[in-house]
Amino acid sequence: MKNIIKLLALAAGVAGMSSCSDFLEQTAPSELNDNTVYNSTYYTGLRVNKIYGGLAQDQTYSQYIPIIWGLNSDCELVDGLGADADNTTSERGNMNYNASPSWGNLAKLWDAMYGIIEDANLTLEGINSSSLLTSGGSEQKTMERYKGETLALRAMIYFDLVRFFGDVPLKLEPSQADLSNAYLHKTDRDVILDTLMVDLKNAVELLPWADEVSGYTTEHATKGYAHALLANIAMTRAGWVIREQAKDGYETADYTDPTYPTQRPDAATRTKLYELALSHLSAIITNGTHKLNPSVENQWYLINQRELDKNYHENIFEMPMGLGVSSELGYTVGVRVNGATTEYGVKGNSSGKMKLTAPFFYSFDKKDLRRDITCAQVQLGAENGVTKESMLGNTPFGIYVGKWDVRKMNEEWRQAAIATGNAKWMSGINVVKARYPQVLLWYAEVMNELAGPDGDYEGSAGLTARQALAMVHTRAFADADKADAEKYIEAIPATKEAMFDAIVDENAWELAGEGFRKFDLIRWNLLAEKIQEFKDTYYDELMNESNPNYYPEKVYFNYTDETKTKIDMSSVTWYGLPEGKESSDYDDNKSFYGAEREDSKQTQLQTNWPSISSGLVGDNVQVKNRYLLPVGSTTISAANGYIHNSYGYSD
Template structure:
């Protein structure tokens, strides 16, 4: 029996080298046999575009993997603490409370495996095509394999051991039902598949090939990411012989990593691929951290620096929850910005905010300490009127604007800071025009960035430090030491290079202290982007860092930071009282020589002692992983159980091939 494929005809002339909108502009479905599809480059490109289209679903990367699954760290919280932290929803799941089923995990599993099925179809079709050796066909094959590997990696991160299926489902369903495969076996296979695909992929910028596609740079990064994940710690369904067991580990479901020799080989593999990226010069740091995020919000690809190695393409009004479900808060409808958003799903912490140096530009871009609120504001205009006798009289007129956009400080919300990296105030004119007219939610189209060049440098620094320490060179490296690579990331973000240089130079020259500096830089650079959680897990630091955050809040913020914070408004505007001068905020106390009378307003600081925050909210954060007493380094029913359970619908439909482990219910 021949397989038929539904091909969605794209706009005339659109191939897989098109922009992101072409991945989603799919019309006029027609049924074609597999033989016909993969004998034609145009139709093959449409199949590849369908895989990219799969990534724009809410349950894949438009929302879930862009926002939710990276939550539950020392700095990234779901918006459910206190009484909602145990809810049978994302609010419970990302506090590691899995007693009630979160139905969206069933749908996520289904949509992610549907993406894998589409990739399998493309791989089989191209490999059996008579034109498979054509340059474009080899590129399409490489894209399909890399996207498949990316999705598998994320499924492993969520569930641990999962079914490994690299072939399309047969019509008789003889291969449709499969049990779990050890995650290491899957990762080893994915490393080989992606490595074999790299040569067929263009670098970003070649022949109009953009970072909205799997680039050669991203493929190298993906191999490094797979290898570092494979070398790292993971909670196991059962102990593996020859593996190292962590000191903080469950007796039944141990947290283990491969032996030292295996890890070294994996680190060297990752290093080689990272060095290729660095040496290529194709991808660089945008010198401005602020401009990096401005371009992302503007839906503008960075064709100069190409800091983002791969962006999953979204489309305005079609997909993209960043800027709506996560981002800077628009709290109410205003004439300036239009319809409100619902950006509270992802929250950051006061501990993260205060960990930044005051000269670090990442602090105020990452941690949004203000929001736009809709307020009725009355302002006065003074005009001069010349009377009949020639005298001049001042006349005061008062005007009311019922939808004025007022920038308001968040106040005492130590576990409720919005993430400002996705900011409606930076979004493009087309989005703003639509949002002003909107009476309901419309999607932003902001792309999901899978890897930035700053991550390449941090991974490189980590591996170099592991192999030879902070200040030595290593065969196969990019002629950068670990310290030099870290310095590139840290200095880019500083408004004061002297301060940044002093920090970098003062990191001790031993592996342990330098590794701790990398862990901290990871938070400063990547908070909110869904990357930190997976690094903390492979380092076996997730629970430890969450505990340290709680101690930092109790011991450093509550007792040290000011209870009242003062600020001034920006002067010289039509509404001088509506925009806060961010540089004026007294986060660290009143400056010498200043009093409260020098400021226009104040708000309660993050450190004001509040029993609801210290005794209820703080205790509930990640309670299923670290226990519900913030003062004790505890754990849930299973130590390090960061994985989520397979949904009941998936288990029921698996024909008894799948069961939950880690003491989860089936």
């Protein structure tokens, strides 16, 4: 099957892979044979670098996966509203769950991901046959590390493929010249995930912790990432999935499709998987290499600065990207620069793919610092030659993701964006694949499942579920407000159900926009339910005057400077005019969400709102819980009859 055996030429276009790493060289000289390459730690390192290079393609992690393929959730939306939500030739229709096998990007991602897998399989074969792997001393340690990295990266790729497509072909050896292993049937995803967990147990033993070895930073797959990935896979294996056909002994959900059931393993199997996840999460917590940055603001400042955090290592694995070469974080998602400005160049940026929602914004505690870091209610643009911030206004489904913010990027980036001219610029911001807050939230989840909110369990890290959740939640508040944050945690009832609901909420507040939320909702079997809940919440907050989040028709605000170029975000009247204040007390105002009530056309409510995720929760639901995407038509046609679509999709 050519889609599987296709080996991508990655060396071109990925030079300068990271400003703070050594992924520049990726291909050993062509005159060297495999025996020579894999009996040199230097040349083996170049082969491993080629795998990292594959992660920096637009079709993988530079654009598609971190920005588009995690949409839609209950708080993150693709910018496809109204008629656009049915456009199956682009991400706008496909991410609204109106997917079509003819969408060309399906095959592009498939080919790119299997290209990386082929590189990994070739590298593992070479390492396993190398005499250096058993030579003793530093060279053996280096080769073991390369093997661990390759196993972890291959597991990550397969895990994402399973989350996108469900059952896929599992290929763990290089393609043969006679094509004897080229055409493969799909492998049951449970078999795939079980195989990946075995590989990751091996990788854990082979890999060092971040910065344990000189130069071995979080831009590499480390021991911490192998632990975290294994735990995430175990929890996914224990969770709900839509299946091509029912499996005996599995539990079937209440809301399920009659042909393609939503199922999860039995209780005893889930317990074993939770215990496995707990052991690996506890290993991360007790080791202490990875911690929370005490400042959530500084955490995102460092990411935008493209600076590795050597103090806390909150980011457990960052895919290395290169300024001007890869990563569309800050360009295709982030604070909008609407057109040419003197400060940020002729192009501005797009920021058009991923948006956040009004109900999500209003779900935050008013003092939660993550609200304004995550939800950017302003955009930048030029006015009389000066860059100015302006409020977005009545865009309840179009809030920008503020975690990536050009205002926080460094001068090197700014000069690169200016030099790019009227073309798309690449930010070079690393794609963070796992963060320590996720470890704490996963830990809280499995501890709650095994011991309840406040119980202990053998193999734990000495934290209860409530204590782990508290670490994530209270970090997001200023020192003066931490006592109130702690009261929120203390007030969660001591039941598994209440604690689980709190973990689900915290997951959104902490991780929105980062490409994780959708897949957690899927394994909880909450995706359709939570999307419908968000849509109902919007209607209630718009129309119900007794709702505490009843949307104001206007927001009023002040500027921080006399030239009125920067908005004082602390002054914005998100909840209406404060007691004792009048409109004349503010510098400016903007029509806001509540204006929709006075709009006779009601575009947001009548046209946009019904279209959101319409293939999953609207009137166009053909298969219940069909969150999986189809395999691309061109992939099917190249598979020689070995692969076919399921879940009601045609070939």
